[in-house]
Each structure stands twice: as C-alpha cells, then as structure tokens.
Amino acid sequence: MSFGKNPHVAKAEAAEQKATSAKDASSYERAWRDAGRLWERAADRETDDKRRVLYTANAERARASADAPPPEDMPSDPNLN
Secondary structure (H helix, E strand, O other): OOOOOOHHHHHHHHHHHHHHOOOOHHHHHHHHHHHHHHHHHHHHHOOOHHHHHHHHHHHHHHHHHHHOOOOOOOOOOHHHO
16 A cells, blocks of 8 residues: 555546446446546545646536437447447
C-alpha cells in the first residue's frame, strides 16, 4: 500500500476503461455509474482543492455518460452474439 495516494482514482480510471470496452448497453451504463461513484469517493478523500474539483467534474461526466445512449456499434441485447 502506498501512503499519500488516493486509491479510488486508479479504481475510477479502471471503471472508465471497463465502460469504454463494454460489450452491451447494460454493462456500459453500469460501468459508467460505478466510475461516477468511484470518482465521488476519490473527491471525498482528496485534501487538495484543485483535485477535488477535478474528481467531482469527472464524477459528473461519468454519470452523464451513463445517462447518454451507448455508442451505435454496441448491441443492445448481449444474447445476440
């Protein structure tokens, strides 16, 4: 464990990566919502005001991505593959 680093940042970035590589619409939305929650947790733990604002903005962006329709090339039904 490294001291002084916010562990939720790496987790949120991994959740965003998972969202961009999602195979279906439900996992896409779920991953973006998870990323938003993790960015919010990162902001709560942050002591630096600039990073807290950045992490809060990332949380809002992730939630907006979850609410937006998934990309056109993504199947809406995972059982179609």
